[in-house]
Amino acid sequence: VSQSRYGAGKSTLLKILSRITEPTEGRVTLRGRVASLLEVGTGFHPELTGRENIFLNGAILGMTKAEIRKKFDEIVAFAEVERFLDTPVKRYSSGMYVRLAFAVAAHLEPEILVVDEVLAVGDAEFQKKCLGKMKDVATGGRTVLFVSHNMSAVQSLCSRSILLEQGHVIFAGKALDAVKKYLRMSYSSTAESGEKRQLSKIITLADFKCDPMVVGRNSKAVFSLVLESAAVETISDLAILIHAPGGERAALIDLRSPHGPIRLVRGGQVLVRAEVLDMPFVENDFSVGLYLNADSVTHSFMNLFTFSVAPDVGDTKIIPRDAQFRGLVELRAKVSHS
Secondary structure (H helix, E strand, O other), rough: EEEEOOOHHHHHHHHHHHOOOOOOOOOOOOOOOOEEOOEEEEEEEEOOOOHHHHHHHHHHHHOOOOHHHHHHHHHHHHOOOOHHHOOOOOHHHHHOOOOOOHHHHHOOOOEEEOHHHHHHHHHHHHHHHHHHHHHHHHOOOOOOOOOOOOHHHHHHHOEEEEEEEEEEEEEEEEHHHHHHHHHHHHHHOOOOOOEEEEOOOOOOEEEEEEOOOEEEEEEEEEEEEEEEEOEEEEEEEEEEEOOOOOOEEEEEEEOOHHHHHEEOOOOOOEEEEEEOOOEEEEEEEEEEEEEEOOOOOOOEEEEEEEEEEOOOOOOOOOOOOOOHHOOEOOOOOOOOOO
């Protein structure tokens, strides 16, 4: 489940499905036990210890003490909270709280696991571990209902996705199709608004985009930007910065001209276009920024927009490894076996 804007109704929907909020009209039919992880603090009693909360949550799910004991060591090991097991959870940090809450929700064998973007609180390594566990739950024949703005996670985990806007379902279908529609809507809303970005007192970023917004792996993509100037200006350095979801620099596209610095006149514009002939990134969402060194400013402008690299779609007998195990790029090579 993803949304195009805040306020789409996703959290309200999850609360209704989790029986926290009553619907004002209509009804929900649930077949199976539901475990929910909607926000930090969901389902735990703050005065009880971590150990007591594990048993409390299991009892709420309808499990016997014997069933909970079977899973107890696995839950504690996953959450990495052994030292604090007999400490009241009100003393836990938000990270510890989320780790234990997720471990309980995922390991006590609910038929339906509901997870909001609460995982953003955990560190990157724990988030990967959670996504791996949710994939295990899903492939085990149970249902995972996952809300996220991380398009890579949605594509990796979900077979079907729902796109919400202002409380209405505007798309339901394959995850990749939902992601493409989400990114198109996100970009078109910015483009239609005609919003410009002031880079300095003199230079304005009038347009900046990638075509297409969802790029196939090893396919072409065109980055283009338009700069406007309110006075005579010289740009000596210009580069596109591409960052991976973890924040690390994935690539740089040097936009300098071999003919020397870019010179802008008062009221003038310059269009800079860069055609990337081969996009070797593994499937993921990448944020795009701009480095500018000019008379009036020297600065890196981050997160100006996001584009997505889609997984290869083809008839192959080899199933690709998960993106999290492959790094940022996958090098193409001639492979022989003898």
